Amino acid sequence: MRPARLTVVAAASVVAALTALTGCAEKNDAGGSGTIRVAASDSACEVSSKEFPAGKVQFEVENKGSKVTELYVLFPDGRIVTERENIGPGTKAAITAEIKGGDYEVVCKPGMQGDGIRQKVKATGQGAAEKRSPEADAAVAAYRKYVQEQADETLPKAQAFADAVKAGDLEAAKKAYAPSRIGWERTEPVAESFGDIDPKVDVREDGLEAGQDPAKDWTGWHRLEKALFQDGKIGDAEKKLADTLIADLTDWQKKVGQAEITPTSMANGAKELLDEVATGKVTGEEERYSHTDLVDFKANVEGAQKSYELLKPVATKNDAELVKQLDTQFAALNTLLDKYRADKTGYEFTAYDKVGETERKELSDGVNALAEPLSKLAAAVAK
Numbered sequence: 505m506r507p508a509r510l511t512v513v514a515a516a517s518v519v520a521a522l523t524a525l526t527g528c529a530e531k532n533d534a535g536g537s538g539t540i541r542v543a544a545s546d547s548a549c550e551v552s553s554k555e556f557p558a559g560k561v562q563f564e565v566e567n568k569g570s571k572v573t574e575l576y577v578l579f580p581d582g583r584i585v586t587e588r589e590n591i592g593p594g595t596k597a598a599i600t601a602e603i604k605g606g607d608y609e610v611v612c613k614p615g616m617q618g619d620g621i622r623q624k625v626k627a628t629g630q631g632a633a634e635k636r637s638p639e640a641d642a643a644v645a646a647y648r649k650y651v652q653e654q655a656d657e658t659l660p661k662a663q664a665f666a667d668a669v670k671a672g673d674l675e676a677a678k679k680a681y682a683p684s685r686i687g688w689e690r691t692e693p694v695a696e697s698f699g700d701i702d703p704k705v706d707v708r709e710d711g712l713e714a715g716q717d718p719a720k721d722w723t724g725w726h727r728l729e730k731a732l733f734q735d736g737k738i739g740d741a742e743k744k745l746a747d748t749l750i751a752d753l754t755d756w757q758k759k760v761g762q763a764e765i766t767p768t769s770m771a772n773g774a775k776e777l778l779d780e781v782a783t784g785k786v787t788g789e790e791e792r793y794s795h796t797d798l799v800d801f802k803a804n805v806e807g808a809q810k811s812y813e814l815l816k817p818v819a820t821k822n823d824a825e826l827v828k829q830l831d832t833q834f835a836a837l838n839t840l841l842d843k844y845r846a847d848k849t850g851y852e853f854t855a856y857d858k859v860g861e862t863e864r865k866e867l868s869d870g871v872n873a874l875a876e877p878l879s880k881l882a883a884a885v886a887k
Contacts, residue, residue, distance in 0.1 A: 538562075540625075542610060544591070545569035549612030549621040558605040558627040560768070560886045564598050567591045574613040576620065577601060583764065584696040586772050589616065589779055600882040602766040603627045618714065639821075640767045640885065643814040648765055650810055651691045655757040658687030662753050666746035669728060672738050681732065682796040685725060686851060688753075689803035692780070693773030693811050697763035701756045705749060708790070723748050726793075733793035767815060771882035774808035778875040781805070786868045788856050798844050798853035801867075805841065808878070809834050815885050823884040826877055833874040840870045 539562045541552035546569035563586075565575045570593050577585040577599075585608065586601035605627050613620035636644075665684040668676035688695075688706065695702045703711070705724040712722060723745060731742045784790040785801040812819075812830055820827050844859070846852035859867075 539564055540610075542566070542575060542612065543568055544573045544575065544612040544614070546571050546614045547621070549610065549623055551610050551623045551625060554624065555626045555628060558603050558629045560600060561603045561627070562598055562600045562883070562886075563588075563610075564596065565591055566596045567593055569593060569614055571615040574611075574616050574620075575599065576609075576611040576613065577603070578609045578611060579764070580607055580609075581699070583699055585764070586769060587696070587776060588772075589776065590783070598883070599772060600768050600886045601772065602768045602886070605630050636767070637818060639817040640815075643767055643770065643818065644765055646814050647694075647770055647811060648760065648763070650814075651694060651763070651765075652757075652760045654687035654691045655753075655760050658684070659750075659753060659757060661687070663750060666750050669732075669738055669746040670743045672743075674732060674736065674738060677728075677738065678732050678794070681725070681729060681794060682791075682799040683851065685796075685800065686803045688756075689800045690807035690810070692777050692804060693770060693807055694763060694765055695773075697765060697769070698756055698759045701752060701759065704752045705756070708792075724752070725749065729791065729793045733795075767818065767885045768882045770811040771815060771878075771885055774811040774881065775875060775878045777804050777808050778871055778878055782868060782871045782875065786864060786871060788864075791856065795855040795857040796853070797856040798841065798859075799851050802841050802845075802851070802853065805834070805837060809838075812878070812881065815881065819881060819884045822887040823880070826880055826884055829877040830874070830881070833870075833877060837870045837874050840867060 538553075538556050538559075540556060542563055542565045543550040544565060544567045563575065563577065565588065567573050572593065573591050574587065574589045575591065575597070576587045579585060585603065586599050588597050588599045591597045608625050608627065610623045610625055611620040661680070662684040665677060665680035668680050695706075703724075706726065707722065707724055708726050709718050709722055709730070712718060716722070718727075728742055728745055728749070731737060731739075781801055781804050785797045785804065788795070788797055790800055791797040812834070816827060819830075842848065844854040
């Protein structure tokens with residue numbers, strides 16, 4: 505999980521609008537409804553139109569501030585329609601999303617912390633979801649099935665982990681920890697479609713919102729990871745947290761069928777997941793106590809690749825050269841990861857604290873080489 509993500513609670517909070525909404529939506533070249541320009545700074549989030557036609561919309565973001573920023577488009581209940589993180593000062597980014605008619609919030613998050621600066625916007629009409637190609641509809645249906653399968657397979661593995669924790673069996677719990685996370689990590693391209701499940705099960709201590717107390721508000725895998733691998737103990741609190749984890753994952757399993765999944769959210773989610781790998785897994789921050797980062801890393805790549813493979817028939821029609829690049833870079837990154845596997849098919853990987861700086865740089869370069877063409881996938885499927 506990326507640190508300090510927007511949660512449902514944060515999304516529901518009201519932040520005073522700092523700037524007026526002016527201008528109008530422009531027609532774009534990809535057959536979408538329009539292009540919305542967003543000027544982000546350290547103190548403002550200026551949106552070129554507060555009302556635009558529903559459909560395939562491109563958000564063009566320019567960071568005019570001095571801090572790295574993020575852009576979110578949120579449903580009224582706080583779920584994320586689309587996002588783009590790590591937009592550096594003086595840089596631009598483009599995000600293509602499928603937007604239904606209704607009310608939304610555009611959020612700029614300077615410094616990638618806090619609730620962000622918010623602007624209310626409205627998409628008019630019904631949009632073009634009903635005009636999707638049969639290939640795009642098939643991709644969404646197949647991906648939802650994949651996510652459901654991963655959720656169904658995760659519950660028994662998570663239950664085995666929870667049972668070991670509740671039995672006070674430290675070594676068994678350590679062994680079950682990484683396998684219990686694989687299905688979740690594979691589905692992270694759409695993790696934020698499930699409301700507050702993500703921060704409940706996958707937040708790190710430094711990802712808690714301001715004012716949250718780690719002793720009371722920190723739940724999920726990483727809270728237990730710290731107890732097992734750093735503190736080396738299992739107490740009553742950890743046993744209760746094991747039950748909470750199962751309850752939250754069961755909730756996730758039930759929500760898969762209700763999640764908003766579109767071809768562009770699949771593509772954008774895959775790109776954001778690679779960004780998370782670059783900022784969390786490659787650095788060793790994600791699994792800082794267990795050092796099982798490469799297990800997460802591999803599962804993340806598998807999840808991003810599944811999204812891409814399902815969208816490939818659409819992307820091939822619209823941008824065959826991009827597909828060639830993605831095929832090459834996915835293969836290269838998987839080959840690189842295989843260097844650290846104990847066998848060709850299992851999930852026994854080298855502990856990440858045993859991976860040197862040179863090797864970490866090689867992994868980082870591989871992720872970045874894939875992330876660049878992957879950032880173009882959403883635009884390709886939206887043509």
